[in-house]
Amino acid sequence: MALLSLPATPSTMDASAVTKSLRVDAKRGLSADEVEERIRQFGSNELPTKPSTPFWKLVLAQFEDTLVRILLFAAMTSFVMALFEKNAGDFVEPFIILLILVLNATVGVWQENRAESAIEALKSFVPKTAVVLREGKLVTVGAEDLVPGDIVEVSVGNRVPADMRVLELHSTTLRADQAIL
Template sequence: MAKLLLPDNPASMDGGLICSLLEVKEACGLDKDEADRRLQVFGKNAFPVEPSTPLWKLVVGQFEDTLVRILLLAAFVSFCMAVLEDNRVDFVEPFIILLILTLNAIVGIWQEDRAEKAIESLKELAPDTAAVVRDGVTQTILAENLVPGDIVEVAVGDRVAADIRLLTLESTALRVDQSILNGESVEAVKQVKSVCSKWDRFPSSMVYRGTAVVYGKSRGVVVRTGTSTEMGCIECSVREQEERKTPQQCNRDEFGSDLLKDERTHSPYWCTVNIIRQFKTSLAEHVRSRGAR
């Protein structure tokens, strides 16, 4: 079992050779014990379940940006100055800053929520069950229990449960809607003949997890399950994009860090200048008041 080889490019290989590599016969399929062993090795045919991010974490995450923290500090200082000077007009500035930051946080939370929903929608595209040949008998099992080497039957109206290399057509043709993968509205015509083209991302000798059979019936062998499928790669890509910072965010962080360094460098100078100005003003008022006496 440890020496089982999964084909790297099953679309270009002969169906019989693939069955030989996966140690399975098309007519009989895997036996129950072998299927259970492979399930232990390859894991379930499902995407990892990750808990949704709590709302409070989404909110806190919107204020982890350095520039946002600087603006919060500026709003706080501006508010304190407005309180000390007791001038209602001065409250406008901190209010506008907080309003902008609040709107920015709302947009950020909405975008992150959309990304999580997109991942969940990908999981919903896979069927709950699949028709599989095991011990020479066609039976219906949970799709998450499919393993590489399983002989699976797909027919019109079915959602494909894993990435499958077609072996035989049981109808005149097989057409599949794979628009969720390639964005094309035209149904893809499938065949059992091997395809050697390196430029075809979704070869006609393969059907993929989440796609829908719109015409015909066929039998094939499972070559990829779970996150190894094309749909799994898309799910991983979406999750990575969600966690990775965009170039704009990186530039904003860099700008915020530079601004913070400048503030630390020049703040003592400006504080000293303001203290001297305040002292000179107070002294001038004191002299003026004594002169008036």
């Protein structure tokens, strides 16, 4: 079977053009062989997992900014100059600069950790199953088993398990709750 190429902008195409491009019959859906071939070609419908960044890398990343490096250099220079002075008050300036840099790094690491936690929380909202039309029958499959070209039935209250193109509406209204985004 020839490799399937995905349309670049299916949202701007007519529904029949999308089904033709994806080589799927809108009334029968995909066959088991087509599903297997598409899983081999495109992989499973899962968000990529990235290992969490080690704490020490998060801390080091806070000092990669040019302005932070300039302030770090200024603090070190000020500290060296204070070593040659007789006044103990000369150490206040480098101490304050370093304190600000440490506070900045602490806030940066905290924000990074919160962002990673938010992404993990979003993953819990992805539905686990979907109702698809395959070989002329509506069947429930795991969301990770969806492939390009699957005809997915979406009902009131359903969460959408993948990017989709609406082929047909059986209602006069369509409402989407994107509050989670």
